[in-house]
Amino acid sequence: MSIPKINNNQIFEPRLQILHEQMDSVLKMLCNLTKADQVFLSFWNDGYSQVYNEDSGFYTTEDLECRQLEKKFKSLFSEVIYISNARLHTLIQDIKFFSTSGKNTNVFLLPLIDAKDDRIGVLGLNMTEEGAFDFGQIVHQIESIGEHIVSIYDNLLGKNAAFYTNKVNFEHMPAxxxxxxxxxxxxxxxxxxxxxxxxxxxxxxxxxxxxxxxxxxxxxxxxxxxxxxxxxxxxxxxxxxxxxxxxxxxxxxxxxxxxxxxxxxxxxxxxxxxxxxISIHRKYNATLDQILFDISHVMRRPVVSMRGLTNLINLNEFDRNEICEIASKIKVVSDEMEDYIRAMFKIYEAKQEAEYLL
The missing domain is CATH 3.30.450 (Beta-Lactamase)
Structure with missing residues (x-):
């Protein structure tokens, strides 16, 4: 459970604590799934507003005021609303939470509707234009998570929500x-x-x-x-x-x-x-472990050999023929090391290509 960083209520509301317990992990899942800059959720009748991003974690903010959100979004249709350049859009530009967003911030909003067809809150996320994002995929994700959140909320009110899993449409969810x-x-x-x-x-x-x-x-x-x-x-x-x-x-x-x-x-x-x-991640880790082993054991042998030979030269007690013989051995060791590095590179390159084919 995450306790909000800002709580203006003088009397702590147990219901708010329950909302945090139930909703926080779902918000985090949505953020991880969509790779959004941040996600936010508000139930305006409960005075509940929550924001999550990977840097700050969970927090509440006075900039996301429930009654202002209710006034703006209570009459909206049930579809996901997409707003590009959030800072200048007339629907949300007077809400401080959005007006301080970056110039190229994209916002996805989903009004949350209960079983009585009442608007009870809003779910949304911010996405910058840095890097491409799949518009259709994000819409599917926020719709499905939104229905799951409404079902949890209905359960909290004591409604029988045993039917809700049949409502959530995962058929075309790209995950x-x-x-x-x-x-x-x-x-x-x-x-x-x-x-x-x-x-x-x-x-x-x-x-x-x-x-x-x-x-x-x-x-x-x-x-x-x-x-x-x-x-x-x-x-x-x-x-x-x-x-x-x-x-x-x-x-x-x-x-x-x-x-x-x-x-x-x-x-x-x-x-x-x-x-x-996560198979490919485990295989990458196994490959990295093998590289570390090869560097610390196999490649270390010719390096130690060359160091020993150069130390002999530093003794300055050899004639020209002996120095030529030592130089010849250094060349053999360096050639061996170069051949091994090339062979190792080909092996890891082949493994990498095989992983991509998977």
């Missing part, structure tokens, strides 16, 4: 996502995968369309084991771990899974997960 519901008896209620996950994860080889049978291979644990882990805490929680996956009984791939778990009022765990193939 490896899954969302599922499970009760305290380890019974899987529903489960959905993004098309990207189905295409990229080896667990879906020969996939029959039955999502229930694929969840345990994706989690790399049984539903009973997963539920037992959840039961250790009665609060919303974030889980993160890495596991190896054997492909066709030969190649081993490694996956990082991040899961946000929200406990609804009816005792159902609503889980949103992101899975990333």
């Amino acid at each position: 490896a996502f899954l969302n599922f519901s499970i009760n305290k008896d380890a019974e899987l209620l529903d489960c959905h995968f993004s098309n990207h996950l189905i295409r990229k994860h080896p667990a879906f080889l020969n996939y029959s369309g039955n999502s229930m049978e694929k969840l345990e291979p994706l989690l790399q644990m049984t539903l009973q084991e997963f539920t037992k882990m959840l039961l250790k805490s009665q609060n919303d929680q974030s889980i993160e771990y890495v596991y190896p996956y054997l492909v066709d009984g030969k190649e081993k791939k490694y996956f990082l899974i991040k899961i946000h778990v929200s406990l609804s009022t009816d005792g159902v765990y609503q889980c949103l997960a992101f899975i990333d193939d």
